[in-house]
Amino acid sequence: MFDGNCPLCRKEIGHYQRLDKARRINWLDLHQAAQMLEQHGISKRQAMQVLHVTDEQGALHRGAPGFMVIWDHLPGYRHLASAVRLLRLESVMQSVYLRFAKWRFGRRCRSGCSAEQ
Numbered sequence: 001m002f003d004g005n006c007p008l009c010r011k012e013i014g015h016y017q018r019l020d021k022a023r024r025i026n027w028l029d030l031h032q033a034a035q036m037l038e039q040h041g042i043s044k045r046q047a048m049q050v051l052h053v054t055d056e057q058g059a060l061h062r063g064a065p066g067f068m069v070i071w072d073h074l075p076g077y078r079h080l081a082s083a084v085r086l087l088r089l090e091s092v093m094q095s096v097y098l099r100f101a102k103w104r105f106g107r108r109c110r111s112g113c114s115a116e117q
Helices: 007-019 034-039 044-049 064-071 078-086 090-108
Strands: 053-054 061-062
Touching: 034 044, 044 090, 053 064, 061 064, 064 078, 064 090, 078 090
Parallel strands: none
Antiparallel strands: 053 061
């Protein structure tokens, strides 16, 4: 689930969607996925803070691990995901992503952030 009201998020997810010609990924805007959020016990605010991805087995991945699940299904990015795993960079990627996500969320919600934004 991604924040479809965030211009930066829409741009990045739009890029991934264009690559997903086989439609292997079910792209959900968190603002239109209340039932899915509820099923996973995630508030809209939590969903807005980091990317959430459910894999084929139903496991939930938050942040950079979610990108890895997405990349595994996209041409070109499969190789990037493999390289990240081979080089054991997942924890570095997560650390960098969480810092960025905190900045993005703060900037997006600097004057208060309602779940409907």
